[in-house]
Amino acid sequence: MDYVIEMLNIRKEFPGIVANDNINLQVQKGEIHALLGENGAGKSTLMNVLFGLYQPERGEIRVRGEKVNITDPNVANAQGIGMVHQHFMLVDTFTVTENIVLGSEPKKAGTVNIRRAESQVQELSERYGLNVDPRAKIRDISVGMQQRVEILKTLYRGAEILIFDEPTAVLTPQEIKELIDIMHSLVKEGKSIILITHKLKEIMEVCDRCTVIRKGKGIGTVNVSETNPTELASLMVGREVSFSTEKTKADPKETFLSIKNLHVKDGRGVKMVKGLNLDVRAGEIVGLAGVDGNGQSELIEAITGLRKSDQGTIHLHDKTITNLTPRKVTQSGVSHIPQDRHKFGLVLDYPIGENIVLQSYYREPFSKKGVMNFKKVYEKAKALIKEYDVRTPDAYTPARALSGGNQQKAIIGREVDRSPDLIIAAQPTRGLDVGAIEFIHKKLIEERDKGRAVLLLSFELDEIMNLSDRIAVMFDGQIIADVKPEETDEQKLGLLMAGNSTEKAGEQ
Amino acid sequence: MFSSRMFNILVPIISVLLGLISGAIIMLIFGYNPIAGFAALWNGAFGDAYFFGETIRQVTPYILSGLAVAFALRSGLLNIGVEGQVFMGWLASVWVGISFELPMIIHLPFAILAAAVAGAFWGFIPGLLKAKLGVHEVIVTIMMNYIALYLSNSIVRNLLSDGADRTENVAETASLQSSWLAEMTFYSRIHYGFIIAIFMALIMWFIINRTTTGFELRAVGFNQHASRYAGMSVGKNIILAMVISGGFAGLAGAMEGLGTFGFMSIKSGFTNIGFDGIAVALLGANTAIGVILAAFLFGVLKIGALNMPTVAGVPTELVEIIIALIIFFVASSYMIRWVILRFKKEGK
Numbered sequence: 001m002d003y004v005i006e007m008l009n010i011r012k013e014f015p016g017i018v019a020n021d022n023i024n025l026q027v028q029k030g031e032i033h034a035l036l037g038e039n040g041a042g043k044s045t046l047m048n049v050l051f052g053l054y055q056p057e058r059g060e061i062r063v064r065g066e067k068v069n070i071t072d073p074n075v076a077n078a079q080g081i082g083m084v085h086q087h088f089m090l091v092d093t094f095t096v097t098e099n100i101v102l103g104s105e106p107k108k109a110g111t112v113n114i115r116r117a118e119s120q121v122q123e124l125s126e127r128y129g130l131n132v133d134p135r136a137k138i139r140d141i142s143v144g145m146q147q148r149v150e151i152l153k154t155l156y157r158g159a160e161i162l163i164f165d166e167p168t169a170v171l172t173p174q175e176i177k178e179l180i181d182i183m184h185s186l187v188k189e190g191k192s193i194i195l196i197t198h199k200l201k202e203i204m205e206v207c208d209r210c211t212v213i214r215k216g217k218g219i220g221t222v223n224v225s226e227t228n229p230t231e232l233a234s235l236m237v238g239r240e241v242s243f244s245t246e247k248t249k250a251d252p253k254e255t256f257l258s259i260k261n262l263h264v265k266d267g268r269g270v271k272m273v274k275g276l277n278l279d280v281r282a283g284e285i286v287g288l289a290g291v292d293g294n295g296q297s298e299l300i301e302a303i304t305g306l307r308k309s310d311q312g313t314i315h316l317h318d319k320t321i322t323n324l325t326p327r328k329v330t331q332s333g334v335s336h337i338p339q340d341r342h343k344f345g346l347v348l349d350y351p352i353g354e355n356i357v358l359q360s361y362y363r364e365p366f367s368k369k370g371v372m373n374f375k376k377v378y379e380k381a382k383a384l385i386k387e388y389d390v391r392t393p394d395a396y397t398p399a400r401a402l403s404g405g406n407q408q409k410a411i412i413g414r415e416v417d418r419s420p421d422l423i424i425a426a427q428p429t430r431g432l433d434v435g436a437i438e439f440i441h442k443k444l445i446e447e448r449d450k451g452r453a454v455l456l457l458s459f460e461l462d463e464i465m466n467l468s469d470r471i472a473v474m475f476d477g478q479i480i481a482d483v484k485p486e487e488t489d490e491q492k493l494g495l496l497m498a499g500n501s502t503e504k505a506g507e508q
Numbered sequence: 509m510f511s512s513r514m515f516n517i518l519v520p521i522i523s524v525l526l527g528l529i530s531g532a533i534i535m536l537i538f539g540y541n542p543i544a545g546f547a548a549l550w551n552g553a554f555g556d557a558y559f560f561g562e563t564i565r566q567v568t569p570y571i572l573s574g575l576a577v578a579f580a581l582r583s584g585l586l587n588i589g590v591e592g593q594v595f596m597g598w599l600a601s602v603w604v605g606i607s608f609e610l611p612m613i614i615h616l617p618f619a620i621l622a623a624a625v626a627g628a629f630w631g632f633i634p635g636l637l638k639a640k641l642g643v644h645e646v647i648v649t650i651m652m653n654y655i656a657l658y659l660s661n662s663i664v665r666n667l668l669s670d671g672a673d674r675t676e677n678v679a680e681t682a683s684l685q686s687s688w689l690a691e692m693t694f695y696s697r698i699h700y701g702f703i704i705a706i707f708m709a710l711i712m713w714f715i716i717n718r719t720t721t722g723f724e725l726r727a728v729g730f731n732q733h734a735s736r737y738a739g740m741s742v743g744k745n746i747i748l749a750m751v752i753s754g755g756f757a758g759l760a761g762a763m764e765g766l767g768t769f770g771f772m773s774i775k776s777g778f779t780n781i782g783f784d785g786i787a788v789a790l791l792g793a794n795t796a797i798g799v800i801l802a803a804f805l806f807g808v809l810k811i812g813a814l815n816m817p818t819v820a821g822v823p824t825e826l827v828e829i830i831i832a833l834i835i836f837f838v839a840s841s842y843m844i845r846w847v848i849l850r851f852k853k854e855g856k
Contacts, residue, residue, distance in 0.1 A: 306736065327739030336737070344737040349730045358727070358738040367720045 003065070004029040004192050005050070005081075005161055010059035012045055019045040020056070023218040025194075025211050027161070032183060032193045034203040034224070036236055037213035038433040040391070040403035043196050046213070047163050050194075051083050052076040063161075082154025086165040088146050092139040096132055097121050100153050124155050129185050144175035151182065162186065163194045168202060169431050172292070172459075180206050198236070198433040200229040214238055237435045247445045250469035252281035256453035257303075257422050262312035264298045272298040274477035275312070280422065285444065285454040287468030287485075289461070291497050295477040296457050297339065300426055303455075304336045305329040316422060330359050335420035337411055339427050339457070345411045346399045353381030353395030356414050388413035389439065405436035412440060416447055423447055426457040441467060461490050475499045516793045518848065519841040523791070524805065527834030534829060535822060544820040549827070552815025553808040559815070561689070561696025565768055567807035569594070571705040572760035573785025574792060574799035575712045576627075576753045581794050582716055583749035584729030589634060589649025590757040591782025592656030593627035595775075597761025599660040600626035602772040603668060605678025605765065615681040620704070620762050627758020628751045630656060635750030639743035645750065653778065661774045674773035684767035699767035706800070708756060713796035715752070725749050757782060787835050806831065 005027040012020040019042045027033045037043045048054045050061065052070040060067055063079045070076050076083075090099050097118045105112045106120075121134040130148045138146060147167060154162055164183075168176045183193055183206055195207060203210055203224060210227070212219040212235045219235050233241040257280040264273035272295040280286045290296055301307035303314055305326040314322045321332050330336075338344035346355050357366050357377050365376040381395040390409045392402050399407060408428065415423065425444060429437040444467060448454050458464050464471055465485050473481040473496040481496045532542035553563045573590050580587035587593075601623035608615060634648035668675040677683075684699040716722040728735045728745040736742050760781055765772055788806055792798030813827035837844065 304737075325739065325741075326737060330739050338737060343731075343733045345734065347727050347731045347734050350727065354723070358734070361723050362720050367723075370720050372718055372720060372723055 002029055003027060004063070006062040007046065007050060008060050008062070010046060010049055011057045012049055012054055013057050018216050020049065021216045022059070023213060026221070027192055027194060029192055030187050030190055031208040032187055032195055032206050034207040034210040035194055035196045035213065036198060036203060036210055036232060038198060038236060038435055039405040041213045042216040043213055044165065047083070047165065047194070047196060050076070051081060051163065077157050080158060080160035081163065082157060082159025082161070083163045084147065084150045084154060084165065084167060086167070086169060088150055090138045090146060090149060094138060095134070096136050096138065096149050097134040099138060099149055100156050104157060121152060121156065124152055128155070128182060128189065130182060143170050144172070144178065147171070147179070148182070159191070161192045161194065163196065165196045167195070168197070168199060200232050200434070203232065204229060212236055233434050236433070241434050241438055248449070250284045250448065252284040252469070253451065254282055255279050256282045256317060257455065258315040259303070260313050262299070262302060262314065263310045264295070264302045264307060265310060266298050272477055273302065276478050278472055278479055280453045280455050282421070282453050283448060283451045284469040285448050285456055285467050287464040287471045288455060288457045288474055289464045289471050289493055289497060290474035292459055294474050296474055299474070300424055300457060303329070303424060304334060333421035335415035335418055335423045337415050337423070337425040337428050341407055341411055346407060348400040349398055351396045352385070352390065352392050352399045352402060352410055353378045355399050355410060356381040356384055358414065360418070384413040384417060385410070405432045408432060409436065409439065412443060416443060420452065422453045422455065424455045427459065428456070429463060461493060464493070465490065473497055515845060519844050520791050520793060520798070520802070520838060522844050523834050523837035523841070526837045527830050530833045531826060531830035535826065540822045541820065545816055545822040545826070548816045548819035548822065549809070549812035551819070553812035555815070556694070557692060558694035558696045559811065561693030561698035563807050563811045564702055565696060565698045566811050567803050568701045568705045568767065569760040569763045569781045570784060570788050570803035570806055571800055572708060572756050572763060573781050574788030574803050575708055575796065576756035576760065577785045577789035578792060578794040578799050579712055579716070579756060580749055580753040581789060582729055583725040583745065585746065585749055585753070586646050587631065587649055587750065587753045588646050588786070589630065589652045590753070590785045591778050591780070592649065592653035593630040593754045593757030594761040594779060594782045595656040595660045596630040597623035597627040597758025598765040598772055599663060599761070600758065601762035601765040602675055602678055605682035606668065606676055609679065610681060612681040615679065616684070619678070619682040619766055620759065623758040623762035623765065624755040625758065627761060628755040631750040631754020631757070632747065635747040639746040657775060657778065660772070664772050664774055668772070675771045677770045678766055682766060683770055684763070685770060697768050701763040701767040704759065705763070708759060709796040709800050712756070721748070760785070787831065790835060791838050
């Protein structure tokens with residue numbers, strides 16, 4: 001068997017933990033090879049070893065059968081290894097071509113020969129069906145296009161082996177489809193691909209083989225054609241995982257949240273929410289479905305007090321919470337699991353324990369007469385960390401050092417523990433692995449069963465269908481449909497999300 | 509691996525050592541004897557009680573201006589206006605010191621408090637502009653420094669004296685000077701302000717690390733979005749941080765007005781107490797104890813340097829170069845971290 005990449009018995013240690021413990025990864029030429037594992041399982045570490053960002057303590061790397069010593073990314077590039085990073089490394093104000101040639105500019109008499117570069121980029125783009133305009137500025141093109149620029153960057157440098165680090169996390173369903181086509185055309189041209197992911201659906205769809213890592217240990221490599229998502233999930237997590245969360249029928253009671261004729265503008269002054277009406281009752285989960293950018297974020301910001309509304313009312317029970325400050329809204333019994341956990345959910349430089357009291361630090365027992373009682377803070381934090389299975393060395397570790405899933409568990413622990421009447425969960429499982437997703441879904445349903453109202457914003461239709469008792473479809477700043485999950489399917493929802501009204505969707 | 513705490517301690521120490529070594533090399537290059545030079549520096553700072561008294565006298569305002577910069581930085585604000593706030597504090601303390609006849613137990617605290625309030629007010633303006641209009645505090649505070657300089661010159665000349673270059677001395681009841689301390693140190697200008705400076709360092713530590721206010725201020729400094737989400741008022745905390753920072757700076761001015769000089773004179777330029785405070789805070793890693801240690805080092809260097817030309821023939825400017833180099837090394841701490849990690853790796 002010809003392997004283009006072989007990583008044998010790789011061991012990489014960080015202080016206190018073994019990130020990679022004797023992992024083997026063998027990639028054949030012309031295949032799409034999945035690297036599957038939970039958040040923090042050691043996938044990224046392994047790829048950083050391959051890309052020369054880390055030096056392994058033990059083990060060897062062979063490229064095309066020859067043992068190599070990859071000491072830094074330049075060596076990796078020279079070996080034909082290219083990495084498409086999850087967080088794009090592009091200069092916003094530069095053109096596509098300028099970004100691609102950055103660092104290896106074709107020179108003519110001391111100046112950059114941008115014309116030649118442009119035609120090279122154009123040629124590469126056509127050959128792999130990427131459809132990128134070489135002269136467009138990065139800030140003017142979509143996220144999906146930016147990712148293609150990252151792909152072109154590696155191809156321009158002559159990459160034969162491309163590493164994709166969770167490439168679909170930032171893409172829309174349509175863009176994902178296109179990316180999959182691109183990956184197929186890349187392997188047709190003889191390239192090999194390593195796909196880092198924890199999305200089982202994608203693996204089943206595009207990959208030939210799959211190597212599973214769990215807690216830093218290699219579990220094994222399987223042929224995708226001979227396996228199924230359930231098996232992959234249990235290999236990854238180490239136990240049986242259920243995909244559709246079990247739940248009983250909802251028993252909704254009185255209306256908790258009542259929004260009437262709400263109007264909200266975004267930061268640029270553009271009207272995003274236009275006369276929206278929405279009710280959420282105690283004991284039900286209402287899924288807010290819709291294509292990103294139809295006013296969902298503005299709606300949530302208006303409810304939670306982060307953004308002022310222009311018109312309309314928001315009631316919680318019998319209290320009006322329209323345009324109250326975030327603190328007042330929180331005190332009224334609203335919990336908010338924010339969409340962007342790094343920007344809003346956490347102070348990353350604070351210990352995880354202090355993040356747990358981010359909204360309650362000013363109350364007893366965490367402080368008294370303005371003086372903090374850190375002993376009580378950490379007692380509370382330790383209890384929550386245990387209850388919500390937040391994996392961290394201790395409560396004093398900065399939030400920054402935790403994996404995404406564990407950061408999210410901490411946020412959810414904090415928000416749920418306040419015993420709120422209303423929980424607003426905005427993309428609560430974005431970027432998380434199946435184990436964490438399962439946990440979070442279970443918690444949300446538990447809270448529903450305790451009689452709390454839950455408003456769930458998600459761009460994942462699976463999640464909306466699975467969790468919601470009622471689905472409110474948002475389009476162009478309004479709720480245009482209110483449907484029950486058992487009476488609809490993804491296709492009908494998709495049509496509604498595109499702005500077709502209920503009747504039309506029914507006819508299809 | 510070293511913990512970040514270890515780094516915070518190691519980086520300044522290594523920076524100081526590198527600065528001193530570089531200073532020695534520079535002395536060698538220009539034909540001076542570095543051992544004699546440093547010996548003169550040492551004796552100039554600790555050689556006898558007079559020098560030691562002068563060193564402490566110099567350290568006192570440095571601690572307070574360092575605290576001012578550090579406090580703002582912990583809240584995510586760069587207060588370049590400490591210099592101007594020192595002027596306002598100095599002016600206010602002297603104004604109160606010469607205008608009232610009160611018993612000491614009221615007069616002295618009153619004069620000190622006036623300095624803190626004046627400095628706080630001078631910090632309040634850029635804080636308010638930042639919180640309400642989003643004007644960057646660096647620009648405003650730089651401008652406010654000039655306003656403070658010329659405003660206080662004008663007030664000294666026209667209001668506090670009859671066109672003279674300085675005010676009269678502050679009343680005995682408003683003075684921090686101590687004949688007891690002066691006698692003990694062969695009539696150096698050491699004064700009681702040192703106690704105030706140390707006490708304020710304790711206050712800073714307490715506010716930042718132990719109060720809900722400090723918890724909010726630091727949170728706002730790290731992440732304004734998350735702070736707002738958590739229900740803190742970002743604007744209020746920005747203003748508060750600038751007010752407290754300005755208060756510390758105002759006290760530094762009182763040290764000069766009520767302690768070292770006992771009067772205020774027309775200044776042709778800045779005192780540099782505020783600007784040196786930036787360096788002190790940086791070297792002290794924005795912590796209260798760090799600021800005290802860094803202020804002490806800077807005081808020693810500045811006062812010790814005065815002895816270098818006469819004893820070792822080394823120009824005082826050399827100390828300015830050493831201080832600049834220390835700051836350079838602290839600022840490039842990334843480099844030092846990198847070197848430490850390299851050593852650590854190879855040691856394995």
